[in-house]
Amino acid sequence: MIAVCPGSFDPITHGHLxxxxxxxxxxxxxxxxxxxxxxxxxLFTPDERLELVRETTAGLANVTAEPLxxxxxxxxxxxxxxxVVKGIRFASDFDFELQMAHMNAAIGAVETVMLPASSVWSTxxxxxxxxxxxxxxxxxxxxxxxxxxxxxxxxxxxxxxxx
Ligand code: PNS
Numbered sequence: 001m002i003a004v005c006p007g008s009f010d011p012i013t014h015g016h017l018x019x020x021x022x023x024x025x026x027x028x029x030x031x032x033x034x035x036x037x038x039x040x041x042x043l044f045t046p047d048e049r050l051e052l053v054r055e056t057t058a059g060l061a062n063v064t065a066e067p068l069x070x071x072x073x074x075x076x077x078x079x080x081x082x083x084v085v086k087g088i089r090f091a092s093d094f095d096f097e098l099q100m101a102h103m104n105a106a107i108g109a110v111e112t113v114m115l116p117a118s119s120v121w122s123t124x125x126x127x128x129x130x131x132x133x134x135x136x137x138x139x140x141x142x143x144x145x146x147x148x149x150x151x152x153x154x155x156x157x158x159x160x161x162x163x
Contacts, residue, residue, distance in 0.1 A: 001027050001028055001081075001082055001083060002027065002028060002029045002030075002031065002079060002080050002081040002082070002083075003023050003026070003027040003029070003030050003031070003081055003083045003084070003085045003113070004030070004031050004032075004033050004072070004075060004076045004079065004081040004083070004084050004085070005019065005020050005023055005030055005031070005032045005033065005084075005085050005086075006032075006033040006035055006068055006072050006075070006084065006086075007032075007033070007034070007035065008034070008035055008036065008037055008040065008042065008049065008126075009032075009034055009049045009052070009053050009126070010040070010042045010043055010044050010049055010126050010130070011043070011044055011049065011052055011126060011129065011130075011143060011147045011150070011151060012049070012052050012053050012056055012126075012143070012144075012147060013121070013124055013125075013126055013129055013142055013143050013147075014121055014124065014142055014143060014144070015087065015089075015117055015118075015121035015122075015124040015125075015142075016087070016126075017056060017057070017144070018087075018117070018118050018121055019085065019086075019087035019115055019117065020032060020057060020060065020063060021060060022115055022118075023085040023113075023115065024060050024062050024063050026085075026113075027062075027083070027085075028062065029062045029063075029064070030060075030062060030063045030064075030085070031063075031064050031065070031066055031079045031081060032053050032057065032063060032064070032065040032066070033065075033066060033067075033068030033072065033075050034046065034049050034050045034053055034065055034066070034067055034068055035067075035068035035069065035072075036068075036069065043130050043151075043154055044150070044154070046067060048150070050065055050066075050067055052146065052147055052150065053065040055144075055146055056144045056146065056147065066079070071107070071108070072084065072100075072104060072108075072110075073104050073107055073108025073110050074108070076104075076108060076110050077108065081110075082110060082111060083110065083111045083112070083113055084101075084104060084110055084111070084112045084113070085112075085113050085114075085115060086100075086101075086112060086113070086114050086115070087114075087115050087116075087117045088114045088115065088116055088117060089117045089122050089123060089124075089125075090122075090123075094114070097112070097114060100112070101114075124142055128142075129142050129143060129151070130151075133151045133152070133154075133155050134155055136155065139151060
């Protein structure tokens with residue numbers, strides 16, 4: 001069975017990679033959907049986020065990454081995926097993911113599998129990583145080295161991707 005792991009990955013963290021690797025062990029193939037939430041402002045452009053996901057998942061033989069635009073259920077159908085995998089950290093994640101799982105089941109007959117975040121990454125978020133990095137803090141414990149390097153370049157350059 002093919003699974004989809006959707007997210008905006010701004011940037012991809014060890015927490016995301018943990019969920020993707022565990023999904024890759026459970027399913028035949030995993031397609032990571034790198035999407036865009038119009039309500040959010042992004043540090044990295046869509047192409048940069050996709051490139052970092054591809055680079056950091058290159059060691060996982062059954063994982064690919066593709067841009068996600070439009071509905072997640074359409075992305076899943078286009079890739080032959082019948083299941084969406086989401087990592088869950090706190091109750092607030094669950095509340096939101098449950099709503100989305102019900103909607104995606106209703107509009108696309110797609111199942112959702114929720115994986116509890118591994119305890120070591122259970123409170124990690126891209127938002128926190130960006131916040132620490134924006135003040136010049138060290139985020140190298142939370143993201144792969146290639147990502148830490150790109151964040152440093154962005155933060156020093158004062159860049160921000162708009163959408
Ligand atoms: O958790 P994130 O990073 O904000 O997720 C972003 C993304 C793009 C994966 C998410 O917003 C999404 O799934 N968008 C697709 C639009 C869609 O299908 N919406 C209805 C879901 S109920």
